[in-house]
Amino acid sequence: MTVKERIEQLRELMRKNGIDAYVVPTSDFHQSEYVGEHFKARKFITGFTGSAGTAVITLDEARLWTDGRYFTQAAKQLEGSGVELMRMAEPGVPTINEYLKSTLVEGNCLGFDGRVVAMGEGQGYEEITKSNKATIKYEVDLIDEIWEDRPELSKKPAFKLGEEYAGESAASKIERIREYMKECGATYHTVATIDDICWVLNMRGDDIDFFPLVLSYMVVKMDGVDLYIDETKLNDELKAEFAEIGVAVHPYNDVYADTKKIPAGETILIDPARLNYAIYSNIPEGVAKVEERNPEVLFKAMKNPKEIENMRIAQIKDSVAHVKFMKWVKENVETMEITEMSASEKLDELREEMGNFIRPSFEPISAYADHAAMMHYCSKPETDVRLREGSVYLTDTGAGFWEGTTDITRTFVLGEVSDTIKEHFTLVAMCNLRLANATFLQGCVGMNLDILARKALWERGLDYKCGTGHGVGYLLNIHEAPTSLRWRYRAGDTHKFEEGMILTDEPGVYIEGSHGIRLENELLVCMGEQNEYGQFMYFEPITYIPFDLDGIVPEVMNSDDIKYLNEYHKLVFEKVSPYLDEEETEWLRKYTREI
Structure with a gap:
């Protein structure tokens, strides 16, 4: 039809x-x-x-x-x-x-x-x-x-994420949630968002393409936890773990009938943005409601020391893969047939070589020339084109390693390109680096800082119609609340920056019918100096891949911009060069040279 x-x-x-x-x-x-x-x-x-x-x-x-x-x-x-x-x-x-x-x-x-x-x-x-x-x-x-041929619900198995990766036991997380419930006066807490559930239970799966999540509902009570899931997805290890910590397993769809059975006089903690309307409508009239954001949202956004340690490892792995990929594309674009789709496959092959690679962390954006002007373009066989010199190639992809999730965008200049493209490339690099080098007071939100990533564009009448950055989950959602970077108010995205959060920094320029440029790093939120003015904070870039110097026009930059770029490229060389052979190291030295 x-x-x-x-x-x-x-x-x-x-x-x-x-x-x-x-x-x-x-x-x-x-x-x-x-x-x-x-x-x-x-x-x-x-x-x-x-x-x-x-x-x-x-x-x-x-x-x-x-x-x-x-x-x-x-x-x-x-x-x-x-x-x-x-x-x-x-x-x-x-x-x-x-x-x-x-x-x-x-x-x-x-x-x-x-x-x-x-x-x-x-x-x-x-x-x-x-x-x-x-x-x-x-x-x-x-x-x-x-919908006559509607696909069935996923039957793929779940698996356990060990504490060597998660950094905290499921039992500990459940106790933290119960403490929050006590503060709210709640005796029940119904959770429908699967990234929250998977984080709490240290469980991952394969029910959504690219995202290691499991379709399920969870109800936390003071004396137990009810998990609503297709039990055939659970292996013996997960079943034993759940039994040990008091998690009872029920059929997936029973949550609706069971919600109607909550006794009058109980108080339920629910998140209006993260609970579906059908479950909400099934809550009995005699049950009091506390409507607040799920506590799991902030808990999981503030990465613990083990998660941060692991995510640094994942970033190093992906950065090494990207440097090798960048060299391969730029050196072979005219000598062999490289298409959008084959380039994306090559990058994942290089990630696989780094070890502990599970899957891409979202659908890859591999876009040449005018395709790159579509922010979320996805190459298909009917749109796949060959990369050629004379324009830019944008790759926005991510990797799910056991050590964590990455989200990285680079735009490569292929051969000679127009002065306009080079100017746009330079402006995007300036925007990225100005935000990454921000120092700010504790209490700032994304709306306070977003101007740093847009000022150079706004001064020239340019902009991009999306946010500048988002939180990143640990083998969960690639877009993770409650903090983001954007200038426009959006309810639910205005939580202040907290130590341990990891966000993306991804400004861009998109000229329909011509080209698109985006440069994206991940930033770790860190505590800085504390003095009579308050607690200062800063960002630490944890992505280490060159900004293609073939697209940089130093005359467009001011002295601070040049300093930021040179310092970042020095960091890239220090972090990545130990994992490269001699030829790759010399190539990286060229593309991280001072300007």
């Missing part, structure tokens, strides 16, 4: 069910950013394949909301589908809630599958329908009724 035919089938079901508007988000039952094939309902109904977006289908309109990372991609993929692209945060573009408020009228019904809609979003829909005298149906998965 075409997208138009699918939407018409959906509308027929909407009419049968008395639904006037139907919301299809990008989510699973756990509010995951990236989802397994079974949950790609928004992709199925609109044809848009990006990782973020929400569709709203009415009886006479179809609209898709997505953010600036995907404007170019979405416009191409929605062409001819009858689905209108809503460019989020652009002037004159209503939010989803604003659109629903203006669309729903008295007697209308808003429908959605409450398992894939976050509690907070569902509460927002409640307010709209009440004010418009409309109603809600949240127990309807209409997409499932028309």
Whole structure:
């Protein structure tokens, strides 16, 4: 079926069910950013394949909301589908809630599958329908009724992450959560976000492509833990571990019925952004609710000493692989056929050689020339092109090693390129280094510092339509809350920088139809000097790969920029050269030379 035919089938079901508007988000039952094939309902109904977006289908309109990372991609993929692209945060573009408020009228019904809609979003829909005298149906998965060959839920096995990697036992983490529950006056704590659950239980799996996570729900009580999961995924080691620490295993979908059985008088700690609307709606009226962010979110974002030690190792491994890769691409681009896809495969081969490589940590972005202007472009056989001299090649990829997760972007200059490309490359390098060299007072959030990564671009009328950086999980989600780097306020992303957090620093320039440039390092948040003005903090770059000097124009930089670049390249050489042979070392010396 075409997208138009699918939407018409959906509308027929909407009419049968008395639904006037139907919301299809990008989510699973756990509010995951990236989802397994079974949950790609928004992709199925609109044809848009990006990782973020929400569709709203009415009886006479179809609209898709997505953010600036995907404007170019979405416009191409929605062409001819009858689905209108809503460019989020652009002037004159209503939010989803604003659109629903203006669309729903008295007697209308808003429908959605409450398992894939976050509690907070569902509460927002409640307010709209009440004010418009409309109603809600949240127990309807209409997409499932028309998706004939829908993939099944994953059956892949889970595995244990030992303390030599996790740095803390599951029992210790559970006790920390219970202490937080006591402070909140809660006796139950229901967790639906699978990265939080996997972190607590030191469990990993393979239920979402690239992300070592396991579909599950968890309820922490003062006298035990209930884990809702497909038990066939658990090996004997995990079962024994769970039995020892008081984790009882239940069928995956029983969480909904069991939620209804929570005794009156209990108090449940829930996170409106991380619990689905269906579970929330099943909480009995006699149960008090404490609505706060899951404590696991901050606990796991502040890496412990063992995790930091391991993630440094992972970064060294990936940096060595990248240096070898950079040399290979630049030296062979014209002498052998290197395509976007074959280049990406080569990088993973080099990572494999470093040992303890598990898998890529997200879908690779391997983009040449104008493809690089699409922030989240993914090369496929039908779009794969050969790399050639005369433009730039952007690789935004990550590795999951047992020692941790990496997220790294480099842009390589291939042969002679235009002065404009070189200027843009230099500006992006300046933006990255200015942020990485920031010293700031404890209490700062990403919105305080984001200007450091944009000032050089803003002064020239340039910008990039995405955040500057995000937290990184330890073999969990590649985008990890609660802290990010962005200039625009976004609820949930405004927690202050804490010691031990690891974030990305990834400014860029994207010129549609021409080129894209992004340079991304990971930064460790560290404590600095404390004096009468307060506690100062700083970032430590833990990614060690050259910024391609073939794209640097020193005349565009000021003396501080040149100093930052030379200091960073000196660090790169010190960290990486011990792992290279003589030829590779000399090549690295050339690409980390002082300018």
